[in-house]
Amino acid sequence: MNKKPLAVLGAALAVALMSSACTPAGQTDASGNGKVTIKYSNFVSNGGHEKDLDAIVQAFQKENPNITVQVTTLPYKDYATALQTDLAAGTQADAFDIEYANLATYVNSGVLAPLDGVDDTKYRQSLLESYRVDGTQYALPSSFSNVVLYYNKDLFDAAGVSYPTADWTWIDETAAAKKITDSSAGVFGDFQNVTFYEFYKALAQTGGKFLSDDGKSVAFNSPEGIKAAEWLAQKSGTTMPTLAQGAGTPDFDTKLFKDGKLGMLHSGIWVASSFSDAPKNWDIVVEPGDTQKASATFSNAVGVSSNSKNKAAAQRWAEYMTNSDLAATTRIESSWELPPTSDESVLKDYLAKDKPANRKAVFDALEDVALTPVIGENQQEMVDIVTTALGEVEAKRSSASDALKAAADKVNALLK
Amino acid sequence: MTALQNSRAESPGPTATTKRNQGPGLRRKATGTRLKYALTIAAFLIPSAVPLLFFTIIPMFAAFWISLNQWNLVGPMKWVGLDNYSKLVSDPDTQGAFLHTIYYIVGYLPLVYVGGLAIALALNSRIKGRSLMRGLYFLPVVTSWIVVALVWRWLLNPSTGIVNWLLGLIGVAGPGWWTDPAWSMPSIILASAWKDLGFVMVILLAGLQAIPEDLYEAATVDGAGRWRRLFSITLPMLSPSTFFVVVLSLINGFQVFDQVYAMTGGGPNNSSQVVVQQIYDLTFRYGKAGEASALSWLLFLFILVITLIQVRGQKKWVHYA
Numbered sequence: 001m002n003k004k005p006l007a008v009l010g011a012a013l014a015v016a017l018m019s020s021a022c023t024p025a026g027q028t029d030a031s032g033n034g035k036v037t038i039k040y041s042n043f044v045s046n047g048g049h050e051k052d053l054d055a056i057v058q059a060f061q062k063e064n065p066n067i068t069v070q071v072t073t074l075p076y077k078d079y080a081t082a083l084q085t086d087l088a089a090g091t092q093a094d095a096f097d098i099e100y101a102n103l104a105t106y107v108n109s110g111v112l113a114p115l116d117g118v119d120d121t122k123y124r125q126s127l128l129e130s131y132r133v134d135g136t137q138y139a140l141p142s143s144f145s146n147v148v149l150y151y152n153k154d155l156f157d158a159a160g161v162s163y164p165t166a167d168w169t170w171i172d173e174t175a176a177a178k179k180i181t182d183s184s185a186g187v188f189g190d191f192q193n194v195t196f197y198e199f200y201k202a203l204a205q206t207g208g209k210f211l212s213d214d215g216k217s218v219a220f221n222s223p224e225g226i227k228a229a230e231w232l233a234q235k236s237g238t239t240m241p242t243l244a245q246g247a248g249t250p251d252f253d254t255k256l257f258k259d260g261k262l263g264m265l266h267s268g269i270w271v272a273s274s275f276s277d278a279p280k281n282w283d284i285v286v287e288p289g290d291t292q293k294a295s296a297t298f299s300n301a302v303g304v305s306s307n308s309k310n311k312a313a314a315q316r317w318a319e320y321m322t323n324s325d326l327a328a329t330t331r332i333e334s335s336w337e338l339p340p341t342s343d344e345s346v347l348k349d350y351l352a353k354d355k356p357a358n359r360k361a362v363f364d365a366l367e368d369v370a371l372t373p374v375i376g377e378n379q380q381e382m383v384d385i386v387t388t389a390l391g392e393v394e395a396k397r398s399s400a401s402d403a404l405k406a407a408a409d410k411v412n413a414l415l416k
Numbered sequence: 417m418t419a420l421q422n423s424r425a426e427s428p429g430p431t432a433t434t435k436r437n438q439g440p441g442l443r444r445k446a447t448g449t450r451l452k453y454a455l456t457i458a459a460f461l462i463p464s465a466v467p468l469l470f471f472t473i474i475p476m477f478a479a480f481w482i483s484l485n486q487w488n489l490v491g492p493m494k495w496v497g498l499d500n501y502s503k504l505v506s507d508p509d510t511q512g513a514f515l516h517t518i519y520y521i522v523g524y525l526p527l528v529y530v531g532g533l534a535i536a537l538a539l540n541s542r543i544k545g546r547s548l549m550r551g552l553y554f555l556p557v558v559t560s561w562i563v564v565a566l567v568w569r570w571l572l573n574p575s576t577g578i579v580n581w582l583l584g585l586i587g588v589a590g591p592g593w594w595t596d597p598a599w600s601m602p603s604i605i606l607a608s609a610w611k612d613l614g615f616v617m618v619i620l621l622a623g624l625q626a627i628p629e630d631l632y633e634a635a636t637v638d639g640a641g642r643w644r645r646l647f648s649i650t651l652p653m654l655s656p657s658t659f660f661v662v663v664l665s666l667i668n669g670f671q672v673f674d675q676v677y678a679m680t681g682g683g684p685n686n687s688s689q690v691v692v693q694q695i696y697d698l699t700f701r702y703g704k705a706g707e708a709s710a711l712s713w714l715l716f717l718f719i720l721v722i723t724l725i726q727v728r729g730q731k732k733w734v735h736y737a
Binding site for chain 2: 088109391392
């Protein structure tokens with residue numbers, strides 16, 4: 001019994017209204033010796049890379065003795081909400097992580113400062129350009145990553161199935177998953193979230209499109225869409241744990257893989273470092289496709305707040321975080337996400353490291369990319385609509401065609 | 417209060433007397449006393465009035481202003497007048513959220529009231545260890561909703577939860593609880609009633625203890641049985657407490673959020689999406705603070721009307737001794 005939610009909302013809105021009168025964070029040292037403290041809020045280091053980020057911060061502060069970086073780290077799940085609330089209240093950090101999918105919203109709202117004088121040559125051009133709007137750079141890519149298929153060699157051996165290869169298709173994956181699944185021992189063959197992020201990729205793998213070419217309506221309500229939805233949904237309860245068995249709760253899938261109870265896991269390269277101790281024998285491979293290959297690629301970036309008092313210092317930090325050699329090597333050393341560097345020799349070091357042995361798959365996956373469909377302001381609502389529809393198919397309460405049709409109508413309404 | 421006011425006005429304290437002797441005239445004295453009296457009241461009100469002003473009243477009207485705009489919390493506001501309201505009224509998701517909230521109240525209120533009354537009656541009699549029992553029943557009330565919701569999620573887990581295991585022992589195939597759209601709301605109702613049972617019990621227990629014992633003695637002499645006494649003495653005498661519980665539960669019921677957020681997040685397939693969860697999603701997930709504020713105001717007006725109806729209706733059934 002409490003009225004907290006409304007009160008909290010009210011307080012947040014009150015703060016928001018008053019914020020126009022208040023001055024935002026970011027203070028200059030009163031003594032006037034030029035020392036500044038900037039705040040950086042991030043999600044990229046959460047869950048195992050906090051120390052690596054700290055190493056980059058320490059090195060930056062050594063090179064820039066007048067700048068102190070105060071880091072706030074939040075879980076990815078809560079980050080967008082927290083940032084939005086901070087932006088509304090004017091309490092955002094001087095530099096903060098943003099995702100490509102939210103770039104349009106933030107640029108249109110004028111919360112990102114244009115970044116001039118950045119050394120373009122240090123970045124992978126395609127990544128740098130994706131954070132440019134009408135010729136203005138609004139954020140600097142800090143990393144990129146993609147999704148691959150992790151597999152547990154011991155479980156494959158035990159089931160007498162040969163290891164996945166780059167030529168595998170959905171049919172091979174299903175056959176292997178079925179053989180590996182042993183419900184009496186609590187072993188599952190496969191895990192892939194039944195969500196928007198897997199769906200648009202599966203759709204591309206079977207040759208379909210999520211949005212129409214003009215981007216004004218959806219195209220996923222198609223035979224390919226139905227096939228993709230069914231491909232994801234049929235795993236649940238056969239070769240993959242159901243929602244009731246824990247699927248969908250944070251870290252459930254990685255823990256299952258770590259415990260040696262999961263044959264194959266579709267996940268991003270950012271979880272690789274958490275498997276350094278267990279399971280014993282594992283590797284990665286480019287995700288199987290259906291009629292064609294398609295892998296999801298994500299990038300993160302650092303932006304500078306347009307109302308920061310220390311934009312220059314914040315930009316210097318953003319540049320260091322995204323293009324310094326130290327940041328790049330730290331990312332490689334710790335099997336973090338990949339640095340957005342134009343220097344291919346740095347990336348070669350990544351290939352030279354062991355575990356997983358087949359690191360080449362990370363770069364092979366970049367050859368056939370399925371980009372996240374982006375629709376602007378209503379992005380999160382679209383993501384929720386599609387994920388909810390897929391959940392209905394997964395729980396067998398709706399056919400794929402009915403669920404996708406209903407979802408398509410709803411998303412089309414958002415696109416108007 | 418009136419008596420107190422009069423006595424104060426008629427016999428001012430020692431300070432006022434001193435002032436009168438020094439002051440220029442009778443008129444001045446009256447104003448001074450009244451001013452002092454007003455300041456005294458203000459001093460006592462300030463600790464609660466200031467937070468109320470800044471955290472409730474100002475945000476309420478700020479929210480009304482926001483509700484007339486389109487705003488993503490981040491960028492500039494865009495004036496849209498009453499568009500947000502007209503959009504919400506015709507929006508099936510909003511209608512669904514109100515229906516689910518009413519479903520929640522219809523399930524929750526009888527359960528928590530009857531359960532709370534039963535426990536209050538039981539613990540009002542002289543049984544051993546009743547103080548301990550009262551404490552135990554009140555424990556969930558002071559426990560965080562997040563903890564309670566997660567525990568209930570485990571209890572009601574369709575495949576590994578203890579509730580379905582127990583049902584299995586007596587040969588009943590348990591439902592899918594929070595994974596099933598048909599059972600998600602009953603799951604939330606069950607957890608909510610369990611948590612609030614102790615609160616209702618305490619209020620009703622206080623009411624029960626205020627009923628004079630001689631009424632029961634007289635009724636017993638007249639030959640009234642146990643049930644007769646319950647319906648003719650206990651329930652009518654308890655009506656002020658009942659009224660309080662019902663009004664409060666309804667107001668809180670319309671604002672149900674924590675348990676929904678933690679147990680189902682409004683799912684599956686929006687089957688447990690309630691109004692406040694909708695407000696939360698609109699604001700913090702979808703960046704539609706204007707629509708969310710409009711929905712907050714609609715909810716406020718809705719609760720206001722329901723509460724006014726209850727206050728009017730109480731004359732018919734509430735008996736103040």
